[in-house]
Amino acid sequence: MPFESLRDLIDVLEEKGQLIRVKTSVDPDLEVAEIMRRLMYAKDKPAVLFENVKGYTIPILGNTFGSKERLGIALEEDDFSHIGNRIVELTRMKMPTGVFGKLKMLPKLSEISDYGPKHIDNGPVKEVVLTEEKADLSTLPILRSFKGDAGRFITFGLTVTKHPDTEVTNMGVYRMQIINSKKAIMHWQIHKRGAQHLEILKDRRSQNESEGYKDRRIAAAVVIGADPATTFSAVAPVPEGMDKYLFSGIVRKKGIKLVKCNTVDLEVPANAEIVLEGYVDPDDIQIEGPFGDHTGYYTPPEPYPSFNLTCISRRKNPIYLTTVVGKPILEDAYIGQVIERSFLPLIQMFQPEVIDFSMPPAAWFQGLAIISIKKRYPGQAKKVMMGLWGMGQLSLTKMFITVDHDINVHDMDEVLWAMTTRTDPKRDLIFIENAPTDSLDPSSPLLNLGSKVGIDATTKWQQEGFNREIQVLAEVDEETQRYVGKRWHEYGFS
Numbered sequence: 001m002p003f004e005s006l007r008d009l010i011d012v013l014e015e016k017g018q019l020i021r022v023k024t025s026v027d028p029d030l031e032v033a034e035i036m037r038r039l040m041y042a043k044d045k046p047a048v049l050f051e052n053v054k055g056y057t058i059p060i061l062g063n064t065f066g067s068k069e070r071l072g073i074a075l076e077e078d079d080f081s082h083i084g085n086r087i088v089e090l091t092r093m094k095m096p097t098g099v100f101g102k103l104k105m106l107p108k109l110s111e112i113s114d115y116g117p118k119h120i121d122n123g124p125v126k127e128v129v130l131t132e133e134k135a136d137l138s139t140l141p142i143l144r145s146f147k148g149d150a151g152r153f154i155t156f157g158l159t160v161t162k163h164p165d166t167e168v169t170n171m172g173v174y175r176m177q178i179i180n181s182k183k184a185i186m187h188w189q190i191h192k193r194g195a196q197h198l199e200i201l202k203d204r205r206s207q208n209e210s211e212g213y214k215d216r217r218i219a220a221a222v223v224i225g226a227d228p229a230t231t232f233s234a235v236a237p238v239p240e241g242m243d244k245y246l247f248s249g250i251v252r253k254k255g256i257k258l259v260k261c262n263t264v265d266l267e268v269p270a271n272a273e274i275v276l277e278g279y280v281d282p283d284d285i286q287i288e289g290p291f292g293d294h295t296g297y298y299t300p301p302e303p304y305p306s307f308n309l310t311c312i313s314r315r316k317n318p319i320y321l322t323t324v325v326g327k328p329i330l331e332d333a334y335i336g337q338v339i340e341r342s343f344l345p346l347i348q349m350f351q352p353e354v355i356d357f358s359m360p361p362a363a364w365f366q367g368l369a370i371i372s373i374k375k376r377y378p379g380q381a382k383k384v385m386m387g388l389w390g391m392g393q394l395s396l397t398k399m400f401i402t403v404d405h406d407i408n409v410h411d412m413d414e415v416l417w418a419m420t421t422r423t424d425p426k427r428d429l430i431f432i433e434n435a436p437t438d439s440l441d442p443s444s445p446l447l448n449l450g451s452k453v454g455i456d457a458t459t460k461w462q463q464e465g466f467n468r469e470i471q472v473l474a475e476v477d478e479e480t481q482r483y484v485g486k487r488w489h490e491y492g493f494s
């Protein structure tokens, strides 16, 4: 049975020795974040529930997804590629031909699968409903993570918005800087769907301005502490047009339960811990940051729209879920690795020659990706890299390295060997200038714009301009291997 809530997961993590409760009083200002970071850097440490938070009645849960083992428990998978395989299977139900046929099929999935969300009238998240002056962000134990941060930030809120035309629901994890008890700043980067929804709505309403329609705010609900599959869905770069609640149902193999919000026209998971309802206002732009980010640097201040609170609905005794970022490798790296595994089948759906794919966590995921392919024709490595640069959030990847299928993309020694023995820099590197970059990239010449490099580290063929004699791999012959293997113990080796 999939987890219905965050607290169900806490129970199981505790049973399995994967959670510790801290009863000592801790301060959400800097102290909690430093404890969480130390635990993560030490590796193989459990999730942590801070029960005694200075100045607050609400406990803080951290490092929840901070190991492959915990993510396996949370998502009930030992092989995360099964998640992607389920999506691929669903898209193959009608066997449309061509990329566009497949893409058009995606929004239809909710009608044809059991994984769609179930709508119910009430749920635990509505045990306490606080509106008007009672809705107060300062009641939440929100962390300040680094001394240089501009303030306190909600880091693990799942921001729900609806596409203004299609009404497909999106959910993204976008951090929020607290301004006061009613206002925060919504850090949805320009390439992300929340920002896109707001832009579409702004356009629609600007067209109507002559008729006196000036309100350009978009309804948003921020879910803090949902069931683990829903939390994962908010981080996952799902294909354009797919409802994130449906994706959550696909991950957990059962649709999630939703309830209507109290003050905005949106639905949220009925079993969530806390939901912040409100509006994101493009006409109230605030300066967000600096914030110590997952690149390891402070992201400098930039303008983002404000989030204006209209209601807090929550359980009677809610748990505040948070995460901390900083120089890799922290909790988000483990989540990223599940994305890497679960999206491989989807990458293969559009680029069938891809054998494996890796996003090394030290390169903060948008920095570098390595792909192995089974090459059939000249120039194919470049075709794959260009295709991936056109696929959703992979468009933000700064560097791609493509290797042959005999190279293990998860072993940097093998990748570096291939890169240095199968690549001629002038012939095999492609550069793209003035392309979209991750907003967090500390080295791009401009915010959101910079260059990319694709390294074709596959063995070159004569048709690819390699006119020298092709050198043969120096490999040990089978007879010698067998002979030495048989005598191994005779030499005195264990």
Ligand SMILES: Cc1cc2nc3c(=O)[nH]c(=O)nc-3n(C[C@H](O)[C@H](O)[C@H](O)COP(=O)(O)O)c2cc1C
Binding pocket: 155, 156, 170, 171, 172, 173, 174, 175, 176, 187, 188, 189, 190, 191, 192, 193, 194, 234, 235, 236, 237, 238, 323, 325, 332, 335, 393
């Ligand atoms: C801990 C954490 C914090 C994140 N913070 C942000 C953020 O502040 N802004 C942002 O645009 N993306 C952030 N992301 C990445 C998005 O959640 C991710 O790209 C997601 O796929 C966005 O969904 P969307 O494409 O549906 O908008 C964060 C991810 C994690 C794991």
